[in-house]
Amino acid sequence: xxxxxxxxxxxxxxxxxxxxINCKSSQSILYSGNNKNFLAWYQQRPGQPPKLLIYWASxxxxxxxxxxxxxxxxxxxxxxxxxxxxxxxAVYYCQQYHSTPITFGPGTRLEI
Amino acid sequence: xxxxxxxxxxxxxxxGSLRLSCTASGFSFRTYGMAWVRQAxxxxxxxxSGIGDSVGESSMYYADSVKGRFTISRDxxxxxxxxxxxxxRPEDTAVYxxxxxxxxxxxxxxxxxxxxxxxxxxxxx
Numbered sequence: 001x002x003x004x005x006x007x008x009x010x011x012x013x014x015x016x017x018x019x020x021i022n023c024k025s026s027q028s029i030l031y032s033g034n035n036k037n038f039l040a041w042y043q044q045r046p047g048q049p050p051k052l053l054i055y056w057a058s059x060x061x062x063x064x065x066x067x068x069x070x071x072x073x074x075x076x077x078x079x080x081x082x083x084x085x086x087x088x089x090a091v092y093y094c095q096q097y098h099s100t101p102i103t104f105g106p107g108t109r110l111e112i
Numbered sequence: 113x114x115x116x117x118x119x120x121x122x123x124x125x126x127x128g129s130l131r132l133s134c135t136a137s138g139f140s141f142r143t144y145g146m147a148w149v150r151q152a153x154x155x156x157x158x159x160x161s162g163i164g165d166s167v168g169e170s171s172m173y174y175a176d177s178v179k180g181r182f183t184i185s186r187d188x189x190x191x192x193x194x195x196x197x198x199x200x201r202p203e204d205t206a207v208y209x210x211x212x213x214x215x216x217x218x219x220x221x222x223x224x225x226x227x228x229x230x231x232x233x234x235x236x237x
Contacts, residue, residue: 038216038221040223040224042157042224044157049209049227049228049229049230050149050157050209050224050227051227052223052224052225052226055214055223055225061225093156093157095157095159095223097216097217097221097222097223098221099221100173100219100221101159101173101175101176102159102162102173102221103159104156104157104158104159105156106156107156107157
């Protein structure tokens with residue numbers, strides 16, 4: 001199974017500052033056919049279902065503010081929020097969909 | 113607007129059964145894969161099961177933890193997704209989310225671009 005790890009477990013960032021969340025896969029989740037990593041990022045606000053932010057590691061979902069961005073380097077992935085807003089308080093999860101079982105990271109809690 | 117509404121959760125004793133339903137609207141249900149993802153109280157996300165679209169409907173996936181106990185199915189004529197859960201265990205206690213699945217490969221793999229509000233399943237010992 002592909003194990004997804006995230007760091008840090010929790011993070012406190014001031015309003016307007018940058019937040020960076022890391023995710024690492026235990027093996028490559030790159031599909032050589034299209035040179036894309038099978039990785040998604042989700043945001044889960046308190047009491048709400050998850051919301052898709054990023055897929056293919058760096059493609060922003062329609063309607064997601066452009067302060068959210070995803071990047072990749074090998075098996076390391078990063079979600080960056082360029083200027084933190086109050087509504088960004090949430091738990092963020094990465095997910096690999098390269099292989100079954102599909103697996104999520106344990107989550108990173110982001111606070112102000 | 114995509115809407116997914118789960119129902120069927122509740123309290124059940126260990127060894128019992130429940131059937132979850134998910135009513136979909138706002139999109140062409142038959143052309144999308146679908147998935148069930150659960151979240152135990154205070155815990156992270158756990159992929160339970162996925163099913164292909166009307167073309168690949170026979171494509172299903174189950175997590176090892178539920179294989180042989182849970183069955184995913186869909187009724188495209190009614191825009192309904194189901195999860196039949198048998199031989200329930202206390203560790204199955206969770207909020208179960210229905211999600212629209214953007215298929216990216218075999219075995220109902222993909223990412224979820226829309227989620228329901230979830231239905232709580234509590235299994236008592």
